[in-house]
Amino acid sequence: MNYKIFIVEDDPWYGEMLKYHLEMNPEYEITLFDNGREVLSNLYRKPDLVCIDFGLPDMNGEVLLKRLKQENVNLPVIIISGQEDIEVAVSLLKIGARDYIIKNDHTKENLWQAVINARENTILKQEVEELKDQLEEKFDFSNSIIGQSQPILKVFKTLEKAIKSNINVSVTGETGTGKELVAKAIHFNSDRKRKPLIAVNMAAIPPELVESELFGHEKGAFTGATSQKTGKFLAANGGTLFLDEIAELDLSIQTKLLRALQEREVVPIGSNKSTIFDARLITATHKDLAKEVQEGRFREDLYYRIIGLPIELPPLRERGNDILLLANNFVQDYCKTNKAGKITFSEDAKQKLYNYEYPGNVRELKAIVDLACVLCDEDKIQPKEISFNKLAKDNFISFQEKSLKEYQTDIISYFLNKYNQNVVMVAEKLSIGKSTIYNLIKAGDIKLEE
Known part of the structure; x- marks a missing residue:
């Protein structure tokens, strides 16, 4: 043209x-x-x-x-x-x-x-x-947040309401459930999508630097302030400010944060001039903020100021078949990034993934799948190539609703793996007959790992 x-x-x-x-x-x-x-x-x-x-x-x-x-x-x-x-x-x-x-x-x-x-x-x-x-399409929450389970569909409904308003949003959930992904989905689907999304991990900033990071400082305001610095509030002007791990804020900074949110203006360190800002606030934490308030570690007035529209992300163990949907998605990402051929899961590998509890949630699942893709010798991942987080390997009791027989099978499988498939030793440890274990193996309820 x-x-x-x-x-x-x-x-x-x-x-x-x-x-x-x-x-x-x-x-x-x-x-x-x-x-x-x-x-x-x-x-x-x-x-x-x-x-x-x-x-x-x-x-x-x-x-x-x-x-x-x-x-x-x-x-x-x-x-x-x-x-x-x-x-x-x-x-x-x-x-x-x-x-x-x-x-x-x-x-x-x-x-x-x-x-x-x-x-x-x-x-x-x-x-x-x-x-x-492309960012908007990528972070369309139906594309960026994978899942079809009832708990995640409930999250989708709340996200739709968050996108249509400018209300503050507070995201809670265990580590690895995707809190930052939710913040991005809200921002890139809102009216503020053409303006900046500024993400700040409060737990990663030394306490003495938090005020400077959030509100900025003037040149010479303190030792080492060799130039003027724009704070995150003003950097996010017109867009969205995402404060992750908000519960880690020191009480003194909480007071200043409360004032900034109430007045909709910030005063950089070393300045006597306030600057108005227009940024939507999204906060996130893996802690129970209400409990933090009760125990005096978080200001009650700040709690009510930031709570806005609460979104609670379910742990992966409560999302059922979403585990396999996410695992397949991670395999596809791995193959695309590493220019590898098509890789799939065997049925036994799928079952092993499905039965695990994932204390690290989606983040842990991705790490497990990536490692399995690396260890996979052919185009199909087998159970032996799926290794779980050693930090959580003793957490063998499932939180899912199961029958008594299923719990029995899980416990026996756990001890068989722990004691190198030694049926006699496991029978002694659990005070059950060897025949009980052999019958479960014969029926296919328990699969011995290679």
């Missing part, structure tokens, strides 16, 4: 010279005008760039520039002028001119480069918009 350039020049000879020079690039489609009104009446043709002479007979360059920006604020405009007054150039650039070129012996070369720069800038902006669109 050709790059459309309008040249507005009242000197016919000079205009033709510029037109001829730019047409040396076959991708440029040049149209020449001799007055401002004519070019304004042709904006329906959607030019990609407009070059205007500052001294036109019907209106000066400043007036025409303003009219062009009123019609299309994103339209690049290059001013070509015989004036060398720096103040005029600066004024036009402030109004929105893309470039200011003086008429002299180098005008043709300078215009050529200015057009290239303007075109590259437009392409970069288009790429940024495309990337933003």
Whole structure:
């Protein structure tokens, strides 16, 4: 597609010279005008760039520039002028001119480069918009949060309500359940999606630096403050501020955070000037905030200020078949990232994944699946290639609803694995007959690992 350039020049000879020079690039489609009104009446043709002479007979360059920006604020405009007054150039650039070129012996070369720069800038902006669109699609919660279980469908319903409003959102859930993913899904599906999402892990910031990180500081405000710093509240202006692990905040900082949220303004360290901000707040924690309030570790007034719309994420062990949906998704991601062939799970491997409790939740499942893909010798993952977190290997009692026989089978399987499939030793440990174990193995209720 050709790059459309309008040249507005009242000197016919000079205009033709510029037109001829730019047409040396076959991708440029040049149209020449001799007055401002004519070019304004042709904006329906959607030019990609407009070059205007500052001294036109019907209106000066400043007036025409303003009219062009009123019609299309994103339209690049290059001013070509015989004036060398720096103040005029600066004024036009402030109004929105893309470039200011003086008429002299180098005008043709300078215009050529200015057009290239303007075109590259437009392409970069288009790429940024495309990337933003891709982010929105990626973090559409039906794509980014995998699951069909009732607990996760309940979360989806709450997310839909969060997206349609600007209310504060508080996300709770065990470690690894996907709290930051929820924050991203809310932001990138809300009216604030074109503005920044600033994520801050409160547990990762030393207590003495938290105030500076959140509210910013002036140069010289304290030892080591060699330059001015913009805080996260102002960095998120117009967008969303996500404060993860909010329960880790020191009580003194909680007081300042409360004031900022109440007044909707922040005061950087070392400054006496407050700055208004407009950012939506999403908080997250793996702790029970209400309990933290009762035990005096979290301010009650701040609790009610941030609680907003609560979203509780279910642990993976309560999500049933979502475990296998997520596992398959992680396998596909692994294959795509590592350019590997198709990998699937054997039925026994699926059962092993399904029966595990996942104290680390979705994050742990991903680590388990990635390792299984690495260990897999063929195109199918077997039970022996699935290894669970050693930190939690003694947590063998399931929290799922099961029959007494299923619990019995789980306990016997656990001890068989612990004692290297030694049936006699396990029978002695559990005070049961060897025949009970052999019958379960024969019936297929227990599968001995290789």
